[in-house]
Amino acid sequence: xxxxxxxxxxxxxxxxxxxxxxxxxxxxxxxxxxxxxxxxxxxxxxxxxxxxxxxxxxxxxxxxxxxxxxxxxxxxxxxxxxxxxxxxxxxxxxxxxxxxxxxxxxxxxx
Amino acid sequence: xxxxxxxxxxxxxxxxxxxxxxxxxxxxxxxxxxxxxxxxxxxxxxxxxxxxxxxxxxxxxxxxxxxxxxxxxxxxxxxxxxxxxxxxxxxxxxxxxxxxxxxxxxxxxxxxxx
Numbered sequence: 001x002x003x004x005x006x007x008x009x010x011x012x013x014x015x016x017x018x019x020x021x022x023x024x025x026x027x028x029x030x031x032x033x034x035x036x037x038x039x040x041x042x043x044x045x046x047x048x049x050x051x052x053x054x055x056x057x058x059x060x061x062x063x064x065x066x067x068x069x070x071x072x073x074x075x076x077x078x079x080x081x082x083x084x085x086x087x088x089x090x091x092x093x094x095x096x097x098x099x100x101x102x103x104x105x106x107x108x109x110x
Numbered sequence: 111x112x113x114x115x116x117x118x119x120x121x122x123x124x125x126x127x128x129x130x131x132x133x134x135x136x137x138x139x140x141x142x143x144x145x146x147x148x149x150x151x152x153x154x155x156x157x158x159x160x161x162x163x164x165x166x167x168x169x170x171x172x173x174x175x176x177x178x179x180x181x182x183x184x185x186x187x188x189x190x191x192x193x194x195x196x197x198x199x200x201x202x203x204x205x206x207x208x209x210x211x212x213x214x215x216x217x218x219x220x221x222x223x224x
Contacts (some may be wrong), residue, residue: 001168032211034211034212042217043201043215043216043217043218044153044201044215045215046212046213046214049211049212089152089153093211096141096158096160096165096166097143097155097158097166098143098155098213099155100152100153101152102152103152103153
């Protein structure tokens, strides 16, 4: 089955700087890659997603890139703000079910 | 739209007791997923349904766990008997066929087995 690896597990960046989270997946047939943000004590919420026929997608300060050949995908957050502090999960899907990475705890330092 | 509704929000039970978690998906969503979240294992898919039919239960940890979806607006996840290692946050999520593939999660049930 699909296996998703996510790095780093913890990331601290100065407010205003950029943050990058990287993931790899094992199933070359996976075709959908969502990213979820989970604030402390809250539910995971979809923040951006990308399909395998697209290499990059941007939504304001967040962007995702996908390298199908290498089976890598990444989340980029620019101009980080305090409200970006949360746990971020990458995920991959080939059919109906979504398999999640272990998460990255992002700290935005003042 | 009220979103995915889970109950109870918190459950504390003694080892050996039966626990039932409940979920109401978003109306019109015909996929329903149960996940378990722990610090060690992250978000694990337990089981999912399509049109009320269980499609993949390979993530259910053992026979003590069972899930049902008697109709399009209700699902249960039951643990019997419960054990301390079952302590986790259990999330239900749903999505429609076609269109956006991302799930909408419920608020979760925090289960503590003592």
